Amino acid sequence: MSRRRTFSIVAALAAIAALVLAGPRPRAAVADSGQLFIYRVNASSDAAAQRLFDRGFDVLENRAGGDLFVLGNAATADKLRTAGFQPAIAEKIETGGWQPPSTRLVPDAAGPAVAPIDETYDGGYRTVRAQYAHLDKVAADHPDLATVVDYGDSYLKTRNAATGYDLKAICLTRRATGDCALTPTAPKPRFLLMTQIHAREIVTGDIAWRFIDHLVANAAGSTAALLNSTEIWVVPIVNPDGVDLVQQGGNRPYLQRKNLDASGSTSCPRPPTGSGQVGVDLNRNSNNHWGGASTSRNKCSEVYPGLNPDSEPETRAIEGLFRKLFADQRGPADTDAAPATTRGAMISMHSFAGMNLFPWGWTNGHSPNDAALRRIAQHMSSLNGYQFGQPGEILYNASGTSDDWSYGELGIASFTIEVASCGRFTPAYSCTGTDFAKNLPVLLYVAGLAKAPYQA
Template sequence: MRTVARLALVAIVISGLIGGATNLPSRTAQGQTTIGEADLAIWRVKVSSPAEVSRLTSGGWDVLEGRGDDYLLVMGDSATARELEAQGFTVSVDQLLPSERPDGLFSYYGGYRTVVEHYQHLDALAAAYPDLVSVVDYGDSWRKLQNAASGYDLKAICITYKRAGDCAQNPATDKPRFVLMAAIHARELSTSEQAWRWMDFLVSRYGVDADITALLDHNEMWIIPVVNPDGREIVESGPTTPYTQRKNANTSLGSCSNPPTGSSQYGIDLNRNADFQWGGAGTSTSPCSLVYRGTSGASEPENYYLQNFLSSLFPDQRGPALSDAAPQTTTGTFITLHSYSNLVLLPWGWVECNSSACPPSQQSPNDAGLRSLAFRMSYFNGYNTGQPSEILYAASGGTDDWAYGVLGVASFTFEVGPGSGTCSGFMPAYTCQDSTFWPKNRDALIYAAKSARQPYTLSLGPSTITPTLSLTTTVVGTPITVTAPINDGTYGAIGINRPASQAIAAAEYYLDTPPWAGGAALPMAAQDGTFNSTSEVVSAQIDTTGLSVGRHTVFVRGRDDAGNWGPTTASWITVVADPSSYVYMPLIIN
């Protein structure tokens, strides 16, 4: 969803009201700064009512995901500021954006990867991990449809421990699916980098980490690293600074700036083009606008093929009416990565609420499960959590609304990166990927993946922290104690309508066969003697008598006093033969 700055690696914060002059002076701590007519800036636009928010977000300007108590942010040049003032908005400068990148802070080949490199990475993973990885081509980009020699295939990767029939584009599967997609907005470079790390993490931890191994044994992870490859190629073509292309590369409509600018560019905003609630809030009918919605829902091949692809992975699990809830047995989770502002957004995104908290009539029919899962994920990344209209602004035609509205899949948007300061912007210092973004979001993605089996129920239950074992390797017949913290308070701290924590009521473990596969539940006890708190440490003794020699998986889960079981968390024990049972034979040398 993000519609922000050309480059936010270095931003000079300035203040002052906009006048009508060609050059708009303002003062910084270093002295006098002048905004040239072609310079890009982030403008602070005051909004005093929901009607003004709607007028601004639907006016065709490049409205960003940053939001203050009484203002929204818009990117553009001096002409943009004058247009806003002419429409009655009060405008001031928030940040001036440099026209060229500082040397050494950005390099596609030394840092951010090109589309070609992302696609090479998919093929390299498939070659290195043939038992885990499959690459699929699910369609063609706009440029490729115009000329087969240009443009790109649209590619995704499936990661699971493969059995016959796994990773098929068929919704009839017993393995729940988690889909992570990135770069539907071309200029949001961090998103593809986080998808890259998620793929590498999964394949590198299989057979090493019990929880990830169990995840890939029983689930499919699907990743689309670059949804909008044509647009990303335009971004890459900037001679000194990557271009701020947000949309796809469709040049058939309008007469727009080329090369693209922060206020005019060819293409369609793919995150306003999905054909669920298309054409509503936060969109424009002007072809050069950065939020141009296109001529119809899913008019663009990138969206047409994406929707077909998602429909091939997930069954239709929700009725046609807006009030129809997906059943509690619904499977599948979906996250689309954007940047920036540190947000976890849940459906509905298209509704315009008239208060900070949307009333039930403007919430989705699965709001309890969606909101609980969103806050479970923000427990790990610390992001602000809510519906777009609650913590940002409404936007229709988005992919997450489509995936939930049409298929019933639990769907979310992550806005990766802070709204200001270090690591903010579309193209932050590359070091932010590993120093900040990946550590914050890794466990949130793991939780989303583990919840895919039944997201609307599992997210209501407590979280199980990694179990510990008194022995990780033991002789057959020797008991092992398994201990695990169970916590129902693992909800993010910032957001709208944070769910209430429940007391823990029970815990259990399974040996080798998890609960969904018919495993036998073995009870665990609260170490303090009573289940009466939202956080309990539980334990049980595992009898290894009769276990086969080798590695065994222990699955642990907890239940709250409302009857909700949370996701399982896995650990390993290794059983070895009793040396006393060995039969020693004399060695006779002839």
């Protein structure tokens, strides 16, 4: 098939998705804006960082000294200058061939051309279908260790069952009575890893895949004690609709961050361009100081937090899963400390700053469990070599995030790992092995603390 014909098929698929999911819109809203760049800009103060968000710039999860990084096209540089910033190109996003995998963005789309578990894009990254087939295979091959749980539906599936995805997790433990039950009174402590809440942070989903395989492959050896004592829960794709759109770019993944809730924002670009994207940022949608730092009321902004806290089905579903797995162990006030006897820990994985972060993210003020969280994060950094601190200390403040919610609502020890991604936002697939090797000791360490993390 010719390159021109392949490109035409992908363009047609994108147009169909736009019409089915959001109705008519101006042609410019779905056009590819061309070459993308990552710009480095000085924004050393909280006010300067928030000004970038307020002006609608796509601020990436990375910082170097006083500089932040902004994704955009050539026109973005002019807009940054107009806003008083001096952009410098830090990275040119490489283009590639158009080889889209299967999709569930539209009804009646063709299925995978290969076995679902073998479906990849951009050099080896796994599609949503591949990730879910992997979970099912692990559970089928290891019924004594693995249980797959369907914990909800994505935004698109709530609108049309012929599109979108189930939301899936896997529980890994040496099975005994009561294990992997959806109740916060289960006998074993629990650790949860969640990845790709931001769809375009594709390295993180591959790390989840490798982590699952590592636990199972070593169940009779190095991971035996952990699996005997602890339930390990992994949610490899929190935002499957968004990941489906990402993977439709083939060897040039679309840089969709948010879910695909287009309600009230039908003029926003889909696929995403340098001027914005459709959807809600699921990592700004949680009901913990919602709508504050690092959010924007511009519906096309990459940090649009939604019409209301917990407005998105993906947010409500993942929070519902947390409530079924972890008891509420701290009071309602921001100043209420989780007790030393608290059970449970979680990590939300992002890219590409090379940081270990902990609550609070919404403020520079310390949480009442700051000393213990900081001590754990410091040890995490001794294992993966990353910086550690609160987001406002080393990155930027952010409100309505998943780790602020899980700590604030339930009291469990909560962390975000910003993997380094070989220093690139969209690294070659070969980079994932490096990121996994760096972070495997961290995942095992925090999982091993789940019984009483604040006593570590």
